[in-house]
Amino acid sequence: MIETWRPIAKEAQDYRDSTIAELPGSIPKTLPNLPKKVVEILPELLPAVETTIVCLSTSSLVNQISGGRISASDATMAYLKRAAMAQQLTSCITELLPETALSRARHLDEFWAEHKKPIGPLHGLCISVKECIGMQGLRLSSGYCTFWNHPPPKSDALVLRILTRAGAIFHARTTVPQTMAQLETVSSLWGTTVNPWNTDTSSGGSSGGESALIACGGSVLGIGTDTAGSVRIPAAACGLYGFKPTAFRIPTIGWSSTLPGADTLLTTLGPLCKDLDGIELFMQPSLIPMLWTPVEISASAEMPLRIGIMWHDEVVLPHPPINRALKNIVSRLSVLPNIAIADFKPYKHDEAWAIFSSLYFTDGGAEEHELLSRMGEPMQPLAKWIIDDNPCVNKLTREEQDYWLEKREEYRIEYVKHWNETGSFNDQNGKWEGTFDVIICPVAPWVASRHGTARYMSYTSVWNLLDYPALAVPTSEFEIDGFVDKNLDGAERTEDFVSDVDEEMRQMWDPEFYHGMPLSLQLVTRRFQDEKLIAITRYLRDQFRESVDILGDSDSMQL
Structure with missing residues (x-):
């Protein structure tokens, strides 16, 4: 070549x-x-x-x-x-x-x-x-x-x-x-x-x-x-x-x-x-005929704001600072008025990745290889990982592509049912009936990847597969510690790895190396609830800021 x-x-x-x-x-x-x-x-x-x-x-x-x-x-x-x-x-x-x-x-x-x-x-x-x-x-x-x-x-x-x-x-x-x-x-x-x-x-x-x-x-x-x-x-x-x-x-x-x-x-x-x-x-500009219509969230609403916490996706567990950020936000949420919190159990996120990556390069990456070969351009390692080293990437026949598209639609239907059933709130008085308004979860297992190591995207790709709006939010906006702290995040995880890729991603963690890096979490709502997602984020941000003014330093509330 x-x-x-x-x-x-x-x-x-x-x-x-x-x-x-x-x-x-x-x-x-x-x-x-x-x-x-x-x-x-x-x-x-x-x-x-x-x-x-x-x-x-x-x-x-x-x-x-x-x-x-x-x-x-x-x-x-x-x-x-x-x-x-x-x-x-x-x-x-x-x-x-x-x-x-x-x-x-x-x-x-x-x-x-x-x-x-x-x-x-x-x-x-x-x-x-x-x-x-x-x-x-x-x-x-x-x-x-x-x-x-x-x-x-x-x-x-x-x-x-x-x-x-x-x-x-x-x-x-x-x-x-x-x-x-x-x-x-x-x-x-x-x-x-x-x-x-x-x-x-x-x-x-x-x-x-x-x-x-x-x-x-x-x-x-x-x-x-x-x-x-x-x-x-x-x-x-x-x-x-x-x-x-x-x-x-x-x-x-x-x-x-x-x-x-x-x-x-x-x-x-x-x-x-x-x-x-x-x-x-x-x-806000008129990007499509469906105009951006702001949503109001109120602490005095008849129904509480129902928030699900997805601690991990059961395939790869997040690094210690991300766990700390999730714990801190749960601690913060627990003292805010008219908010209901519950754990959100992920639904077959490993299967979601199989569907997603099967539909990513439906020609098996042939076009990418052809474009690179024109000038003898070497394929970058992470491109090779997602295309050549991914067992789900294959050249699909029309029938095979239709099969995976059907699996995609089936998964979307199943996830709606799962979301509804998992987030059903109902206290003794029937006050909290309904499903989750928003899910809070990691963006990735890491806060930022070392060069050449970003080989996991399922914390984000699952929401692309479902076509749910999702927002990465710096945790500093929620008035909790917004940065990795080697003194707080240095403890090693002692439990068994949940998968081979979990072990691989775990080896990336180094509290000294990541000290001072920004922390973020991801908020997710259902399809076409984009305005609701932004409104909930703004509401939580403002509520957390007010609670800091009233209660003082956030460190006193860490778990």
């Missing part, structure tokens, strides 16, 4: 660097002897005014720009500079868009100066875009060297057109992994994107460029894609919110994927953001 991919990879990286060089003014060069936790040094690298801008919450930023207190041009320049720095520290972008973004910002400023009002609800908000989402005239590689010189799309993806009308500015495109099917963002084109909280860990995949950039403050909000956890796992790894909506709540027209028979597993577009306000703000 003749290798011709190396010159293309160099061209891609040179092009990326040239777009950063187009940024007006000078950008500080990477400091020598960088710490592994590079998020600590970022405030030192830009002027205080620009650092203040990129540290604003999403709603504050939009309000200040929309109110004319910060210009869109100043905000855009701050995010462009921080994105350039983030690239040096984590290798997270495929190209910077200074000319386009600054031109757009000037237009918005001129509109505001003339009309004294914003152009839309996202007026002046810088949004980063995962590279697989099409932008007019810009390359669309999906992580393959062979796609580098393909003709670019002639128009923006539909979601970008909608957000543009709402006033958004697109200032950066972010890295994706080879095949778009890895939980780590690594490719021949751009190398490995690292986690700014610990550069020896992954920022996740396949939206790991987005998570690294946002965690570095190089973007306030980004657009990712999620087929098996590709928004939520990167968000959790970097301490962010990551939302996988019900399929087609956000239009997918104009994004690139090589998965044949893509309707077998529904990929969704979803936002990553440093705060919950940004997630909801992103969802």
